[in-house]
Amino acid sequence: MNVIIVGFGFIGKETVRALYKKMDIIKRLDEEFRIIGISDSKGYIYNEKGLNLEKLINIERLSDYMAYNESGSAEELIEKRDVDLMVEATPTNIKNGEPGLTFIRKALKRGIHVVTSNKGPLVVAFKELTTLAKMNNCQLLYEGTVAGALPVFSLVRKCLQGDKIRRIMGILNGTTNYILSKMYFEGTSFELALKEAQERGITERDPSYDVDGIDAACKIVILANALMNKDIRFEDVKRTGIRRITQEAVSLAKKANYAIKLIGVIDKRIEVAPKLVPINHPLCVHGTLNAIHIESDLAGRITLIGYGAGKETVSAIMNDIFTILKDLRKS
């Protein structure tokens, strides 16, 4: 299998590192597995015989690798002959999904399997992209887009095949959970907890993406479309952030044995809002943890807990790659 990686930021680099580390197992599945190209926002590197992963894990910028094509674009890389799989790891843009959306469209049209951890394209064009994949007989896997390492899509698709999912709810954003946990345990104000999250690099300078529930709403869109057969867009999610949560609210809730958490829910209502979570409920996890609670007709209730961002996301990307490798072997 010939693989290209589009995007050489944090996730792109960590994916290369994981592939290098696990190459023995991968080669057992496919002796011909190789990474033939990687692009960043300015150019790409390409070698049809396979790139040297040992060198790649030791460079900071892609241009430090030999024969960096400075004027080349990711689209050129996608057009190269014999590309079988693209790992798309460009930055998330939820307004128009670009540049990831263009890359994914192009790859799928050429029958290239796609693995992505980028929410943007799926939030903007879920139906279009999944239809495109089906039409071109290739796979589009996106486990890393929702709650990082938590295997929610794989779990439902592989292990709950006879179930009807009735409700999904979860803590889908680690930053807001960090802030609310700080307020809960240390009695700090929202502003102070947010400042600390910014200082620790957990949230961006503009925290709106996290604290106004935008990130969680994007994940709700993908979960609803992928697992509950809905056809919703970002605007369909009723969204309330956590800016108005006061110390007093947190402590009143605490006295009544609740913690306030930013919860995404898909049932009759599709919303992201701060809610009261009983402290003995499996969703009541703290710090930067994520949790997803699934209610289905046969299995009843299942909760997944784990880290939703950072290098743990690579676990999801790797699993998607392995899934495609194994499916190809079977066929």
Add this chain to the structure above:
Amino acid sequence: MKFDLTIALPDRPGQLVKALEPIAKNGGNIISIIHEREEPSTGIIPVSLVVDFPSKLNLKETINDLKNSGVAIIRAEEIIDTTHITVILVGRVDLRKFTENKMKKVKILGFEVSSPTSEDTCLKLELEVPAEFVEEVMDHLRKIAEAENVLLLSPI
């Protein structure tokens, strides 16, 4: 539908069986029965039953049959399942707005107001809501909260 049916029976052998007959005849399913015979006997024994009837009409007919056979009815009323809900309101809360109209079915079991450090007040309400109206009551609270620009925190 579940009903609390309390009857008074003469303290004589065979009276309970006689009283249960009309219940069965009218489609009642007895869920529990409390029969407390005191010593020394006062001559009358109160018997409390929880009975599931298909409708109110079945209860009515049972009561008629019981009365006709000389059994006194102390109490016969529907048992309403209730749910306790905690909500927290953040903002400039006018409690009257939240408790009028549709909230008639709701009992306020308790409330607590925080001492506000900002202009937003924080109010915790403990409500008892008939189980069948939970959705309706929550929808009502959501609408008022939205109209009043109050943040409503409800349980998951």
